[in-house]
Amino acid sequence: MDATFTAEQEEIRRTLRELLLKRCGPEEVRTAVRSEDGYDPALWETLAQQLGLPGLALPEAYGGVGCSVTELALATEELGRSLTPSPLLATAVLGAPLLLALGSEDQRAALLPRISSGELTAALAVPGASLTTALGLTGDNRGDWAGGGRAGGVQARQTDGGWRLYGQADQVLDGHSAGLLLVAAHTGGFARSRTLLFLVRGPLERDGSGSAGVTRVRLTSLDETRSQARIQLRDVAAELLGDDESADVAGVLAGVGDSAAAVLAAEAVGAADRVLERTVEYVKQREQFGRAIGSFQAVKHRLADLYVQVQAARSAAYYAAWATGAGEERVGGLALAQALEALRITSSEAVQLHGGIGFTWEHEAHLYFKRAAGDELLFGPVHRLREHAADAARLFGGGEVAV
Numbered sequence: 001m002d003a004t005f006t007a008e009q010e011e012i013r014r015t016l017r018e019l020l021l022k023r024c025g026p027e028e029v030r031t032a033v034r035s036e037d038g039y040d041p042a043l044w045e046t047l048a049q050q051l052g053l054p055g056l057a058l059p060e061a062y063g064g065v066g067c068s069v070t071e072l073a074l075a076t077e078e079l080g081r082s083l084t085p086s087p088l089l090a091t092a093v094l095g096a097p098l099l100l101a102l103g104s105e106d107q108r109a110a111l112l113p114r115i116s117s118g119e120l121t122a123a124l125a126v127p128g129a130s131l132t133t134a135l136g137l138t139g140d141n142r143g144d145w146a147g148g149g150r151a152g153g154v155q156a157r158q159t160d161g162g163w164r165l166y167g168q169a170d171q172v173l174d175g176h177s178a179g180l181l182l183v184a185a186h187t188g189g190f191a192r193s194r195t196l197l198f199l200v201r202g203p204l205e206r207d208g209s210g211s212a213g214v215t216r217v218r219l220t221s222l223d224e225t226r227s228q229a230r231i232q233l234r235d236v237a238a239e240l241l242g243d244d245e246s247a248d249v250a251g252v253l254a255g256v257g258d259s260a261a262a263v264l265a266a267e268a269v270g271a272a273d274r275v276l277e278r279t280v281e282y283v284k285q286r287e288q289f290g291r292a293i294g295s296f297q298a299v300k301h302r303l304a305d306l307y308v309q310v311q312a313a314r315s316a317a318y319y320a321a322w323a324t325g326a327g328e329e330r331v332g333g334l335a336l337a338q339a340l341e342a343l344r345i346t347s348s349e350a351v352q353l354h355g356g357i358g359f360t361w362e363h364e365a366h367l368y369f370k371r372a373a374g375d376e377l378l379f380g381p382v383h384r385l386r387e388h389a390a391d392a393a394r395l396f397g398g399g400e401v402a403v
Helices: 007-023 026-033 041-050 069-082 088-102 105-117 249-285 297-325 332-353 365-379 382-392
Strands: 122-125 154-159 162-173 180-187 194-201 214-218 228-240
Touching (some): 088 162, 194 249, 249 297, 332 365
Antiparallel strands (some): 194 228
16 A cells, blocks of 8 residues: 555645635535535535546546545545535445446446536435445345335335335435435345345436425434435336346445445544644633643643544545555445544544533534534444444454454
8 A cells, every 4th residue: 555645636635625615614514504405506516517526436438537435535534624515425425336336338328427527416215224234334234124025114016117116215315405316125025035226316306396206305413414314205116226136236335335434434534633623723722821721731632632543543544445445345344433433532522622612502613523423323333333344354253363
């Protein structure tokens, strides 16, 4: 692994940081998340059309830039610093890789160029609160999380006119505004039980029209910057993703989950680094007993511990991004666990060190604190991420021990 970033990678970071400092401060974030879209469409257009973020890790044949997971992680690190609300995670980190891996050539040619340009956004819909299980982050994703042939989940049945879906998916990231849904559904009953992915195109267009039988409700979530929706499917026409019903959907989901975890880890590191930076600025200015509180030894020690934790999480995130791009498996989950823990501790300490003003909901520190708590609910918790990684590596239980 070469730990030195290229000039192009550094340019991605610099350009994004300059743009977001101008257009995505705390007040702009609050305004964007309370809009109908849940993000700033003008900023998204700039990120997509001028900087090419949605297609950063997509092949040039589909209108992408042709970069790797590393570049995508560096971009999301900058987005994490400002908690920029955008459909990038749902579209480029979760949706597009699934289309690329499982889609037919016709599906890829029709959809990926539109995703690369930012014209089309996508969302992955899995039953209930099973996102972390579906992505193989906290457990084996070859179980019955998609419904298992019983009531609940999302069921798919094949008719003369094609596939029909029935069920409900919660915690769908940016599901209220996405122009394309990738729905994980159970089919085959008990005899040929399996989970497949289906496309529901244009379930809710900007004018409010959409596919018959689809109901989408934006949910009130702890972290406003991470929009979530509940998707209800009532006998909805769908299209099988790809041509082969025997495709290893669980394996592809786990692979996408590993790379997504690396990207999410970088995003969390960016958020932790920024909130620590803001806290250091504050303790240099806030005075008590005639001197800046940052000069007190106890405060210095707390900040030094936070700095070490953030830098360790950054190293893990960078390695995970490089390793997943190089084909190494099961590294993203551990990096995500370390990054989420660093963000939780750093944002908590930021609230404490800001004193009375830090405990007000209006303060910027609470945006980061809610992001930390919300991400653990969505992609964790941390101990489950670590437990699954340990089980996969057979560190305990009499299996082989890595040396």
